[in-house]
Amino acid sequence: MTVYEKPTLETSQVEVVLSKYFESKVTGVTPLEGGNLSAVFSFSVLDKEHVIKFSDLAGSFETERFISNLLSSQGVPFPPCCGLGKFQLLDYLISEKISGHNLASCSPEQQRHLLPEVIQLLTRMNHAELGETIGYGMINPGGNGTYNSWNEYVIAVNAEDQAGTFWDGWYSLFKTSCLEKDVFDECYNRLLAYSSYNEPHRYFIHGDFHQFNILSDGQRITGIIDSNGKYGDFLVDLATLDWHLRTLDVIQEYQNYQQQIGITIPNFEERIIGARYYNGLIGLRFYAKMGWKDAYFGLREELLSLTN
Structure with a gap:
């Protein structure tokens, strides 16, 4: 078995995905460190910060959306989920970015x-x-x-x-x-x-x-x-x-x-x-x-x- 490598994307690819998802202008697309299984980027829309994650593990983001709704509705500061989508062979999840x-x-x-x-x-x-x-x-x-x-x-x-x-x-x-x-x-x-x-x-x-x-x-x-x-x-x-x-x-x-x-x-x-x-x-x-x-x-x- 080879060592697992999470997906890699260029910032330009992420910008294309986001431009199709949001009607308003997306700025400041930046890769984030961390995450052993997902490629993660931060960005802003109308001065509000968000995060987009890409994964090749099917179904994981549908579960994360459920968990987001479960926890955030009960006062746990977990990132609210904004939406899911697909890019090539990858799933992606967009959520609000928590400060800190x-x-x-x-x-x-x-x-x-x-x-x-x-x-x-x-x-x-x-x-x-x-x-x-x-x-x-x-x-x-x-x-x-x-x-x-x-x-x-x-x-x-x-x-x-x-x-x-x-x-x-x-x-x-x-x-x-x-x-x-x-x-x-x-x-x-x-x-x-x-x-x-x-x-x-x-x-x-x-x-x-x-x-x-x-x-x-x-x-x-x-x-x-x-x-x-x-x-x-x-x-x-x-x-x-x-x-x-x-x-x-x-x-x-x-x-x-x-x-x-x-x-x-x-x-x-x-x-x-x-x-x-x-x-x-x-x-x-x-x-x-x-x-x-x-x-x-x-x-x-x-x-x-x-x-x-």
């Missing part, structure tokens, strides 16, 4: 100061009302989970057959990359043992909740972007945040806030371990596929020592 820079660009002191607000927003997002939606795991374009249970999803997402997805043919990574079959199998068996604790819980999961997808102006959190949305145990998001902001006491801060607002989390320790293994297996595969060996071996050691 990613939290990763803030100083350590600013990040520490902003952490309580991050946790408040995380809690609000995880406890969004899900309406008549059903299912677990990845959210489909219709807004439902793709599987009947969390356990069914966990088994499916780690299965060899991932035809038509980003992970199509991923078993070849055992031969072509640093991904080790014995390590993967060991962590997978541990995941199955602990995921029974995650199984009963169904909430909205952002799916990629870290400092590069949290925006701030340095004084406050201005927004959350780039969800890889799922239904399941919200501690998956906490495990992600804790892994990325490891210099901060994320878990303790989170537990303090839950106690403060009266939310009880049964089997917290077992569920957070299950969440770490779930995230970790995705991380191992992703780092191997992207060719990020240092990140792979660092995560590998953490997972193997997690329950020893």
